[in-house]
Amino acid sequence: MSAPAAAALSVRGLSKSFGGLAIAQSIDLDLERGARVGLIGPNGAGKTTLVNLLTGTLAADAGSIRLQGEPIDRLPPEARVRRGLARTHQLNTLLPEASARDNVALAIAEREGIGWRLLRYARRWRACLEEADAQLESVGGAGVADRRVAELAYGEQRLLEIAIALALRPRVLLLDEPAAGVPKSEAHAIHAALERLPAEVAILMIEHDMDLVFRFVREIVVLVQGRILRRGTPAEIAADPEVRAVYLGRSAP
Amino acid sequence: MPFATVLLDGVSYGMVLFIISVGLTVTMGLMRVVNLAHGAFAMVGGYLAVILVRAGVPFLLAALLAAAAVGVLGAAAELAVYRPLYRKGELAQALMTFGLVFVVIAALTMIFGPEIKPLPVPGFLAGLVDVGLRPYPAYRLFLIALGLALAALLWWTIDGSLYGARLRAAVDNPRMARALGIDVSRLYTLTFAAGCALAGFGGAIGAQLLPLEPFYALRYLVLFLVVVGVGGMGNFRGSFVAALALGVLDTAGKYLLPEAAAYLFYGIVLVLLLWRPNGLLPSRAAT
Amino acid sequence: MKGLHLLPWLAALAVYFAAGGYLSLGTQVLIMILFALSLDLALGHAGIVTLGHAAFFGFGAYAAGNFAIHVHGDPLAGLAFATALTGLFGLATGALILHTRGVTLMMLTLAIASLLAEFANQAHWLTGGDDGLQGIRMAPLLGAFRFDLWGHTAYLYSLTVLAAWFAVTWRVLRSPFGRSLDGIRQSPARMHAIGTPVWRRLVAAYGLSAAMAGSAGALSAQTTRFVGLSTLGVLLSGTVLVALILGGTRRLYGAFLGATVYVVVQNVAAELDPFRWMLVLGALLMAIVLFLEGGLASLGDLAARALAGRRAGK
Numbered sequence: 004m005s006a007p008a009a010a011a012l013s014v015r016g017l018s019k020s021f022g023g024l025a026i027a028q029s030i031d032l033d034l035e036r037g038a039r040v041g042l043i044g045p046n047g048a049g050k051t052t053l054v055n056l057l058t059g060t061l062a063a064d065a066g067s068i069r070l071q072g073e074p075i076d077r078l079p080p081e082a083r084v085r086r087g088l089a090r091t092h093q094l095n096t097l098l099p100e101a102s103a104r105d106n107v108a109l110a111i112a113e114r115e116g117i118g119w120r121l122l123r124y125a126r127r128w129r130a131c132l133e134e135a136d137a138q139l140e141s142v143g144g145a146g147v148a149d150r151r152v153a154e155l156a157y158g159e160q161r162l163l164e165i166a167i168a169l170a171l172r173p174r175v176l177l178l179d180e181p182a183a184g185v186p187k188s189e190a191h192a193i194h195a196a197l198e199r200l201p202a203e204v205a206i207l208m209i210e211h212d213m214d215l216v217f218r219f220v221r222e223i224v225v226l227v228q229g230r231i232l233r234r235g236t237p238a239e240i241a242a243d244p245e246v247r248a249v250y251l252g253r254s255a256p
Numbered sequence: 257m258p259f260a261t262v263l264l265d266g267v268s269y270g271m272v273l274f275i276i277s278v279g280l281t282v283t284m285g286l287m288r289v290v291n292l293a294h295g296a297f298a299m300v301g302g303y304l305a306v307i308l309v310r311a312g313v314p315f316l317l318a319a320l321l322a323a324a325a326v327g328v329l330g331a332a333a334e335l336a337v338y339r340p341l342y343r344k345g346e347l348a349q350a351l352m353t354f355g356l357v358f359v360v361i362a363a364l365t366m367i368f369g370p371e372i373k374p375l376p377v378p379g380f381l382a383g384l385v386d387v388g389l390r391p392y393p394a395y396r397l398f399l400i401a402l403g404l405a406l407a408a409l410l411w412w413t414i415d416g417s418l419y420g421a422r423l424r425a426a427v428d429n430p431r432m433a434r435a436l437g438i439d440v441s442r443l444y445t446l447t448f449a450a451g452c453a454l455a456g457f458g459g460a461i462g463a464q465l466l467p468l469e470p471f472y473a474l475r476y477l478v479l480f481l482v483v484v485g486v487g488g489m490g491n492f493r494g495s496f497v498a499a500l501a502l503g504v505l506d507t508a509g510k511y512l513l514p515e516a517a518a519y520l521f522y523g524i525v526l527v528l529l530l531w532r533p534n535g536l537l538p539s540r541a542a543t
Numbered sequence: 544m545k546g547l548h549l550l551p552w553l554a555a556l557a558v559y560f561a562a563g564g565y566l567s568l569g570t571q572v573l574i575m576i577l578f579a580l581s582l583d584l585a586l587g588h589a590g591i592v593t594l595g596h597a598a599f600f601g602f603g604a605y606a607a608g609n610f611a612i613h614v615h616g617d618p619l620a621g622l623a624f625a626t627a628l629t630g631l632f633g634l635a636t637g638a639l640i641l642h643t644r645g646v647t648l649m650m651l652t653l654a655i656a657s658l659l660a661e662f663a664n665q666a667h668w669l670t671g672g673d674d675g676l677q678g679i680r681m682a683p684l685l686g687a688f689r690f691d692l693w694g695h696t697a698y699l700y701s702l703t704v705l706a707a708w709f710a711v712t713w714r715v716l717r718s719p720f721g722r723s724l725d726g727i728r729q730s731p732a733r734m735h736a737i738g739t740p741v742w743r744r745l746v747a748a749y750g751l752s753a754a755m756a757g758s759a760g761a762l763s764a765q766t767t768r769f770v771g772l773s774t775l776g777v778l779l780s781g782t783v784l785v786a787l788i789l790g791g792t793r794r795l796y797g798a799f800l801g802a803t804v805y806v807v808v809q810n811v812a813a814e815l816d817p818f819r820w821m822l823v824l825g826a827l828l829m830a831i832v833l834f835l836e837g838g839l840a841s842l843g844d845l846a847a848r849a850l851a852g853r854r855a856g857k
Contacts, residue, residue, distance in 0.1 A: 060735075084738035096736060098729040109726050110737040112719040118739055119747075124718040131719070171737060290646055292594075340833055346645055347592050351788060352832040354594070354781055358825025365818040470818070474777050478650075478657045485650045515665055522658035526651065530639065533647045 010069075011036050011205035012088070012175045017056055017066030019229075026052050028230045030066070034175060034205040041216040041237075042209045044226035045249065050209045051093055053226065054177045058090050059083050071174060085113075089173035091164040093180045093209075097152045103163050104148040107135035110170040135170065142166045142196040158189025165196055176200070178208040182215055194218070217241075225249075260389050262511050263504060268396035270503020271403025272462030274496055277483040278410060279451030279458075285490025286423055287447060289338060290349040294455055295480055296360040296473035301326040301456020302463045303364060306373050315378040323457035330452025334445050357473045365470040375463035395464065402461065406454075407496050423447060482525045488535020497537060551799050555702055559695075566694035567766075572806045573701040574762050577708055579787045579798035581755035584712060586784075587792030588721065589748040590728030591641070592649050594780055595656025596756060598636075601775030602659065603629040603757025604764040608676040609669065611765065616682035618690075618700065618765050625761035626754050633753020637746040644731070653777075660775040675771040679764060690766070697766040704762060708755055713795075715751070724748050785828045791838025800839050 012034040019027040026049045034040060042050050055061040057068060059080040068076050075083050098106050108131040112118050117127050139148050144162045147155055152163065161181055168176055182193045197219055200206060210216045216223065216237070223240040225232040227249050233240060240246055280294040301322045308318035337356070341349045376382075377395050384391035413419060426433040426440045433440050459468070466476055479502070487498030505524060509517035528536065558569050578600055585591045607625035615621070640651040663670045670676055683689045688696045715721045727734045727741055734741050764770045773779060782805070790801020812820050831838060837845075 058736075080735050081738045081740050084736065090736060092732070092736070096730050096733040098726050098733055100729055101726070105722070106733075109719075109722060109734075109739075112723070113738045117719045118723050119744070120719045121715050121721075124714070128717075128719055128722075167737065284646065290649070337829065337833065344832075344836075346649070347586075348832050348836075350592060350594065350649060351784065352829050354784065355825040355828030355832065358781065358821045359829065360825075362818045362820075362822035362825065366822070370818075477777075478653050481650050481653065485647060489646070518661035519658050519665065522654050522661060526639075526654050526658065529647065529651055529654065530643075533643050 010034060011038065011071060012057070012207075013069040013072070014057070015067045017053075017068065018064050019052065019056055019061065020064055026229045027056060027063070028228075030229075030231055032224065032231070034207060036174075036205055037203050038205040038207075039219060039221045040205075040207050041220035041223045042207055042226060043211070043213075043216060043223060044232075047228075048226045049229040050226055051179055052229070054090060054179055054207075054209065057177060058088060084171060084173075087172075087174035088177070089168040089171045089175070090177035091161075091168050091179055091181055093183060095160050095164060097160060097163055097167075099153045100151060102149055102151055103139060103144065103155065103159075103166075104132060104135045106152060106163060107138050107167050107170050108132050110167045111135060111138075114171050138166050138170045139163075141199065142169065143192050143199075156189060158185045158192060161185055161193055162196055165193075169200070173204060175205045175207070178206065178210075180209050180211065182210065182212050258511070261392070262508050264387075264392060264396060264400070266504030266507035267500055268399040268403075268503075269465055269507055270500035271399045272458055272465050273479065273483050273503050274403050274458075274499035275406055276455050276458030276462065276466075277480045277487075277499055278406075278492065278495055279454040280480050281484045281487060281490055281492065281495040282451045283448055284484055285488070287444060289342065289448075290346045290353065291338075292350055292353040292477060292481075293333075293356040293360065293473070294451075295475075295477045296357050297326050297330060297452040298455040298459030298466075298476075298480075299364070299468065299470075299472040300329065300360065300459070301453075302375065302459035302468040302472070303368065303373065304456070305460035305463070306375050306468065309375060315376075315381070319457055319460035322460045323453045326456025326459075327449040327453030331445050331449035333452075334448040338448065339441075339444075357477070361470045361473055368470070370470055373463075373468045375460065375468065377464060399461065399465075407492070410492055478522075482529075486525065486528050486532075486536055488537055491535055491537060494535045494537040498535075501536075548795075551796055552706070559698055559702075563693065566698045568806070568810055570694055570697045570701050570762075570766050571810075572803050573698070573705050574759050574766070575783070575786055575802040575806050576799050577701075577705045577762070578756055578759040578783050579790070579802045580705075580708065580712060581752045581759065582783050582787050583792055583798050584715075584755065585749055585752035587787065587797075588716060588728060589724040589745055589752075591745060591749060591752075592645070593652040594649055594777075594784070595652040595654075596752075596783060597775055597777070597779035598652075598656040598659045599629050599633060599753040599756035600760040600763070600779060600783075601663065601770075601772075602632055602753075603760030604770040604774045605663065605670055605676060605760075606757065607761035608679050608764040608770040611679045611681060612676070616680050618681055618684050621681075621765060622704065622758060622761045625764075626758045629757025629760070630750050630754030633757075634746060634750035637749030637753070641742055641745045641749060656775065656777070656780060660772065660777075663772055663775055670770070670772070673772065675769055676764070677769060679768040679770075681765055681768065694766070701762050701766065704758060708758060712755075720744065720747070781828075782824070785824055787838075788828065788831055789838055791840030794838070794840040797838055797840045804839065 010033045014030055014032040017027055017030040030053065044050055052061065056063050059078060063076065067074060070083070070086050070088055073086070075086060111131040111134050115131070136145070136148055139145050142162050142165055144159060144166060147159050152160060155163065165181060181197065182190055185193055194215065208220065220237065222234065223237055224234045225240060225246050232249065233243055233246055276298045280291065283289050283291050304322035304325050305318045308321055309315060313321065337352060341352055381395045381398050383394050385394045385397055422438050423443060425436070426438055426443050430440045466472065483495055483499045483502055486502065487494030506521050509521055513520065559566070562569070582596050585593055603625040606628045607621045610621040610624045636655055640648060643651060664672060681690050684696055684700055690696045723734065723739055723744055727739070727744060731741055760774060763774065786801040786805040787798055788801070789805055790799065791797035809820060812823065835841065
């Protein structure tokens with residue numbers, strides 16, 4: 004365990020209830036710089052809820068969230084993004100009419116703080132477009148830069164989600180099932196992109212694809228019914244009888 | 257005592273608003289269709305009742321027949337012009353129904369002329385009834401009784417019943433609903449027709465309070481939308497409470513501050529909508 | 544292609560020189576174009592579904608009218624005043640309501656427009672009530688050009704104001720701000736996720752759109768020297784909506800096309816009583832929504848695609 008001050012993301016006692024149902028129960032979590040953590044758990048365990056609580060899309064009932072030591076609990080989602088917390092979505096939220104390049108360029112424009120610029124545009128927007136091309140290339144999506152999102156294959160769209168999140172130059176990246184629904188033929192592109200993610204970014208990834216999880220992460224957190232059941236290395240988790248019972252299935256070898 | 261009169265006036269007015277608006281809370285709230293032409297359906301119901309009454313049909317029967325006719329018109333409209341727009345989003349629906357309102361207003365003016373068409377109430381309702389404090393119009397008491405009866409009926413049919421469950425299922429997940437054997441298309445058409453029929457009925461029986469003239473559809477549109485918005489979309493209890501509250505508010509306003517009443521009313525509505533965008537009362541269904 | 548850009552403007556100038564008798568109609572067209580352009584910014588690009596945009600048109604009209612009556616008859620001063628004031632009004636109402644979306648937002652825009660219309664109806668001292676604001680006397684434009692009876696000054700004045708706003712809109716839409724508005728329209732969730740202060744952008748767009756609509760209203764007040772309650776009415780909100788949808792949203796000259804067709808046809812149909820006109824208007828709107836989503840401007844695209852299809856061989 005590293006000291007909290009070095010943690011990129013530090014969560015203490017995060018809780019949330021809906022009606023009478025507790026969907027997040029006093030969650031403690033630390034992500035160090037460069038972490039590769041997988042978040043797994045049965046359906047309904049509250050994984051995406053946790054991500055929504057971290058990004059601010061959902062307001063927590065209690066608990067604290069610190070990004071690089073700074074509290075971000077009171078900030079709205081867009082402010083947290085500007086502080087360096089980015090996410091991808093389980094269901095694409097790409098701009099359907101815009102091209103892949105434009106989708107990324109908008110993110111860059113926001114990052115650069117020129118999103119509000121009304122009149123002067125030409126040079127700086129072009130710079131955003133160029134950087135967008137570079138970003139797309141770094142995730143292996145250079146070929147689709149011009150195409151409208153609605154025309155992209157599903158796997159390409161998932162790649163785009165990752166590219167956009169990266170373009171924001173986050174300190175912490177939350178990936179919500181990046182490979183979900185992607186056909187086997189396109190999955191390798193996603194895997195390759197994930198492996199090429201910058202080393203210093205702390206990554207928390209929700210995934211059901213166990214192959215991907217075990218290959219990509221160095222630590223696993225198991226979430227069951229809004230509570231953290233276990234945290235450990237992939238080997239420890241795979242061998243843990245309680246995890247196996249709850250999640251991997253009693254009949255697992 | 258003016259207080260009691262204002263209250264009763266407001267409540268009876270609110271009942272008319274409820275009867276008309278409840279159909280809109282169904283279509284906009286449960287079916288999630290933006291229907292700005294709802295007031296037009298109410299208006300057509302009123303005009304049809306006028307024709308029937310002039311032909312000698314008794315008042316209540318005329319109102320019911322007019323409601324049925326408007327229901328049929330509603331079903332036809334749903335099949336012809338609403339259905340193609342379910343997938344096209346709110347703006348398209350708003351625009352199309354806005355156009356429909358204009359068409360209906362123009363058509364009715366061309367047929368009936370721009371003047372107010374009075375719909376006289378039958379003899380047994382036209383008199384005054386002694387309610388202890390002072391004589392009060394029987395017609396308004398009738399409206400209150402009718403509104404309560406309708407609220408009870410709706411509560412009993414929709415909220416607790418299989419129909420209600422089916423409707424909710426169909427709206428939330430049409431594909432799943434079809435897989436369960438629910439005929440989603442027919443459900444939509446029937447529900448929409450029912451909403452329109454209720455509106456037509458309200459337009460007919462409420463003609464003394466909301467006078468029938470071609471611009472009725474636009475003039476009171478905001479009122480109906482506001483009842484639905486303040487009550488919470490798809491929320492029957494909410495629209496009942498909102499209709500009564502707004503009815504009393506409007507009546508009291510006109511009595512106490514006749515000049516400022518109109519825009520103060522909208523001002524209060526604005527505040528209510530901003531304070532509780534999802535409606536005053538919590539919705540029963542946990543979405 | 545660039546040459547095509549000049550076409551509408553050349554046409555407008557041609558009208559000035561060749562169709563002298565129709566200049567007041569032409570001015571009406573120009574004002575409606577400006578109004579429709581303002582709606583395109585708010586509705587077409589930012590996705591703010593507003594059914595009460597006439598509130599800003601009327602607000603600007605009454606502001607300019609009162610300015611001319613009580614302060615000074617100088618048209619440019621009045622225009623600046625009305626534009627600025629309406630813009631502020633837009634920012635204020637936008638800040639209030641743009642937290643909401645969809646149907647709630649629609650209802651709120653209607654509620655505000657109704658509120659304003661009722662207030663105007665009551666405030667005789669400010670609006671003249673039912674009789675309208677009368678007694679507006681305009682000083683010569685730039686001190687030299689009188690507003691003559693045939694509408695020469697009015698036409699060129701309106702054309703210049705339209706051109707100025709068009710240039711502003713053009714730049715704004717191509718700026719990062721403008722692009723972020725399109726993004727907000729397509730997916731607010733996506734824009735939140737990249738750190739966009741969505742509400743702030745929407746309020747700014749709404750304020751800008753309001754200012755533009757206010758300019759249009761001011762022009763109307765100044766060129767006709769009258770402001771009636773209809774400038775705030777639902778009918779006008781519906782009219783500009785039809786004009787924009789008719790021409791096509793998010794197209795460079797969609798507003799131009801739609802507004803021109805609309806105003807010209809309306810005047811031609813003025814022989815018919817106003818209610819038959821409403822029938823045509825309503826039916827037109829329904830037809831466009833049901834059958835021609837992109838408006839008239841998209842007919843060009845459809846034709847081009849059909850031709851390309853035929854050339855490629857079936």
